[in-house]
Amino acid sequence: xxxxxxxxxxxxxxxxxxxxxxxxxxxxxxxxxxxxxxxxxxxxxxxxxxxxxxxxxxxxxxxxxxxxxxxxxxxxxxxxxxxxxxxxxxxxxxxxxxxxxxxxxxxxxxxxxxxxxxxxxxxxxxxxxxxxxxxxxxxxxxxxxxxxxxxxxxxxxxxxxxxxxxxxxxxxxxxxxxxxxxxxxxxxxxxxxxxxxxxxxxxxxxxxxxxxxxxxxxxxxxxxxxxxxxxxxxxxxxxxxxxxxxxxxxxxxxxxxxxxxxxxxxxxxxxxxxxxxxxxxxxxxxxxxxxxxxxxxxxxxxxxxxxxxxxxxxxxxxxxxxxxxxxxxxxxxxxxxxxxxxxxxxxxxxxxxxxxxxxxxxxxxxxxxxxxxxxxxxxxxxxxxxxxxxxxxxxxxxxxxxxxxxxxxxxxxxxxxxxxxxxxxxxxxxx
Amino acid sequence: xxxxxxxxxxxxxxxxxxxxxxxxxxxxxxxxxxxxxxxxxxxxxxxxxxxxxxxxxxxxxxxxxxxxxxxxxxxxxxxxxxxxxxxxxxxxxxxxxxxxxxxxxxxxxxxxxxxxxxxxxxxxxxxxxxxxxxxxxxxxxxxxxxxxxxxxxxxxxxxxxxxxxxxxxxxxxxxxxxxxxxxxxxxxxxxxxxxxxxxxxxxxxxxxxxxxxxxxxxxxxxxxxxxxxxxxxxxxxxxxxxxxxxxxxxxxxxxxxxxxxxxxxxxxxxxxxxxxxxxxxxxxxxxxxxxxxxxxxxxxxxxxxxxxxxxxxxxxxxxxxxxxxxxxxxxxxxxxxxxxxxxxxxxxxxxxxxxxxxxxxxxxxxxxxxxxxxxxxxxxxxxxxxxxxxxxxxxxxxxxxxxxxxxxxxxxxxxxxxxxxxxxxxxxxxxxxxxxxxxxxxxxxxxxxxxxxxxxxxxxxxxxxxxx
Numbered sequence: 027x028x029x030x031x032x033x034x035x036x037x038x039x040x041x042x043x044x045x046x047x048x049x050x051x052x053x054x055x056x057x058x059x060x061x062x063x064x065x066x067x068x069x070x071x072x073x074x075x076x077x078x079x080x081x082x083x084x085x086x087x088x089x090x091x092x093x094x095x096x097x098x099x100x101x102x103x104x105x106x107x108x109x110x111x112x113x114x115x116x117x118x119x120x121x122x123x124x125x126x127x128x129x130x131x132x133x134x135x136x137x138x139x140x141x142x143x144x145x146x147x148x149x150x151x152x153x154x155x156x157x158x159x160x161x162x163x164x165x166x167x168x169x170x171x172x173x174x175x176x177x178x179x180x181x182x183x184x185x186x187x188x189x190x191x192x193x194x195x196x197x198x199x200x201x202x203x204x205x206x207x208x209x210x211x212x213x214x215x216x217x218x219x220x221x222x223x224x225x226x227x228x229x230x231x232x233x234x235x236x237x238x239x240x241x242x243x244x245x246x247x248x249x250x251x252x253x254x255x256x257x258x259x260x261x262x263x264x265x266x267x268x269x270x271x272x273x274x275x276x277x278x279x280x281x282x283x284x285x286x287x288x289x290x291x292x293x294x295x296x297x298x299x300x301x302x303x304x305x306x307x308x309x310x311x312x313x314x315x316x317x318x319x320x321x322x323x324x325x326x327x328x329x330x331x332x333x334x335x336x337x338x339x340x341x342x343x344x345x346x347x348x349x350x351x352x353x354x355x356x357x358x359x360x361x362x363x364x365x366x367x368x369x370x371x372x373x374x375x376x377x378x379x380x381x382x383x384x385x386x387x388x389x390x391x392x393x394x395x396x397x398x399x400x401x402x403x404x405x406x407x408x409x410x411x412x413x414x415x416x417x418x419x420x421x422x423x424x425x426x427x428x429x430x431x432x433x434x435x436x437x438x439x440x441x442x443x444x445x446x447x448x449x450x451x452x453x454x455x456x457x
Numbered sequence: 458x459x460x461x462x463x464x465x466x467x468x469x470x471x472x473x474x475x476x477x478x479x480x481x482x483x484x485x486x487x488x489x490x491x492x493x494x495x496x497x498x499x500x501x502x503x504x505x506x507x508x509x510x511x512x513x514x515x516x517x518x519x520x521x522x523x524x525x526x527x528x529x530x531x532x533x534x535x536x537x538x539x540x541x542x543x544x545x546x547x548x549x550x551x552x553x554x555x556x557x558x559x560x561x562x563x564x565x566x567x568x569x570x571x572x573x574x575x576x577x578x579x580x581x582x583x584x585x586x587x588x589x590x591x592x593x594x595x596x597x598x599x600x601x602x603x604x605x606x607x608x609x610x611x612x613x614x615x616x617x618x619x620x621x622x623x624x625x626x627x628x629x630x631x632x633x634x635x636x637x638x639x640x641x642x643x644x645x646x647x648x649x650x651x652x653x654x655x656x657x658x659x660x661x662x663x664x665x666x667x668x669x670x671x672x673x674x675x676x677x678x679x680x681x682x683x684x685x686x687x688x689x690x691x692x693x694x695x696x697x698x699x700x701x702x703x704x705x706x707x708x709x710x711x712x713x714x715x716x717x718x719x720x721x722x723x724x725x726x727x728x729x730x731x732x733x734x735x736x737x738x739x740x741x742x743x744x745x746x747x748x749x750x751x752x753x754x755x756x757x758x759x760x761x762x763x764x765x766x767x768x769x770x771x772x773x774x775x776x777x778x779x780x781x782x783x784x785x786x787x788x789x790x791x792x793x794x795x796x797x798x799x800x801x802x803x804x805x806x807x808x809x810x811x812x813x814x815x816x817x818x819x820x821x822x823x824x825x826x827x828x829x830x831x832x833x834x835x836x837x838x839x840x841x842x843x844x845x846x847x848x849x850x851x852x853x854x855x856x857x858x859x860x861x862x863x864x865x866x867x868x869x870x871x872x873x874x875x876x877x878x879x880x881x882x883x884x885x886x887x888x889x890x891x892x893x894x895x896x897x898x899x900x901x902x903x904x905x906x907x908x909x910x911x912x913x914x915x916x917x918x919x920x921x922x923x924x925x
Contacts, residue, residue: 192885195858215885
């Protein structure tokens, strides 16, 4: 006799699944235990074996189509058998793969009534009689009729739930519709409690999604970052710097001026960049613009967003001037006093995340520049020295993102190595 | 390639796990130090029940024959014959396990196992030979042994443990029992029935403290009536050998006292047998010698599981077997679980005691508003026929929902009947499912039906105490 194959329930929370593949074609025989079809959910994918020897007569839910749990997905039986009666049944079966049909269904289907305890239950006389016979509590049933009216089939569906006596009592107490708990096998008290907790979790979390229009500045940042991301084929290179000497130098300078690591790095960079023109240029159309000067952009985080004020001609400025200017620009940035002039003309950018103890990141190039240097925190790190001994050194990571259209890997590497030598031996600054 | 498994220990945990593994297609080797069947078959559950059975028959014949309409003359206990019967029953059951092993292709190696890695162990046999056994997964089921407490004089020749109490050359005329738990009470019953003078010394306020005290008190009452000297709230201070007698100094609520007996049985608990397994060296987490495990019986060492007494959960043979199934299923990637709330506790005394689920005290402590239904066996036809009316059935339920939280019983067949309660707990039944289930008549089991009705004060066979 022809019969329906239904979509198996493969997990507690599975509500629908996708047919990944039919291993058998229509008209083909399948033996018990042989691979029949494969079902996937958002969590798992399972190959389903045939449960008995049969012939696949008709595939209802084809490959890559979705179906609700227990929805008919195929008809099996004896080869050549007439299964038209079953097909007629299937016409009404829920299948999320038939959108047109589903829409109609949605329109006619009354929303499930949620009742207050003790509220009058709208139910058909037959539903009431059946409920009494089956010992099903009408209050707990979501009606599928008009205005949430409970009809006989709702009662039957609820009555078919296999649940322990305590599960039924717990469900009633918690106001849980036991029929909506999906489980293979007997529903126990624990299942009801878990279902209840899960259904309550949203109430407890009070989630709220607040929609806010982007500020002008945020729009600019978003636009510029997207543009850079889509324009430059960028590569990020990391290198570790031994900061022992630079730290000592900062300390030595302390009585004279409050110099920051950013100031020191900008000073060294401005000098080193002149020798590595590819990293200090920009692309315009098919041209590359090289420079004999450095305008150093320094990324500043403000309450409203990212700003990159520029220290103009930093290659000829003294450490003290650089330091004072960065301090001034940053302060103006934070208090929204920067003129547009101060934000233009950059040839290279540094972004210091060291104060946040970031260990590595891949900064995005500030267009139309060709590279950006990310500065990370200084961390005491065990390193093996030349004498093959373990020594603790204050290491700082630099992360250089460079536009591969102009800066080849070796070029970037040579620049970083040169920069490393300078930073590790800051005495060269006086040469 | 099939899963290569080793089970260390052939007791009720180990042999069940081994058979289960074989059923699921694993290659199984069992390593046993001493005897197949473990404590349960060789010096625990089975031999004690053989002694209890004969002792009970003897006591019935001797003391109750007249009331049962029998004339019995010249009855006596053939101690040697009883010991032989015990050996016979044990041998039969042990051979049964060996047959199971053979039929499932399970290999047995006799010797002491010691783990060397998470995939290898060494077995040292009694002749000193060593053998390396490799495995994908191993189950440790090494069981437990009686605790010898550091009481002064505990090494006196008259002091014995349950192991020796099962195989004494002759029945002692007097026996002092230190520890009134399940083991102590069962031996008290055996030897008391056979005519030995018994004293029990228990530190806690009552015998068998982990069971529902209402049913325990039924046993205590019968023990007292049969002349057993019970000293609860009493602490043993010292033991001393005086000629053929052994004396126990103790201190009770009424001050110090001394008990003198031919033998002193030490039954104060059991300790894990885990020394020399090499598990700690592999980093297994232990708790006072017990191997710590998770719900799937996995130890903290990869590939190694531990089940039964050695993991320190509930020290019962049937729990070990269930844990063996859990471990074996997990090893063979089968999703199976056991609901340990259904563990029955049984004492094979007369009356038998049995309990499952929560005791009244436990349920109250957990915050339930408890309703109990108690039915005494003197209202039960079958118990009167059997002449065993010492007993009660007691359901513990949640008064709010009617959920069956526990069943406790004292009386004939209690250890068999407890399965009703275990099933009720497993299926989360309410007391209404029990009252609406037909119980056969005339049976002792009817008392459970009546106890269930008694939860609502509606037992049929008790006089109406409600005032109109």
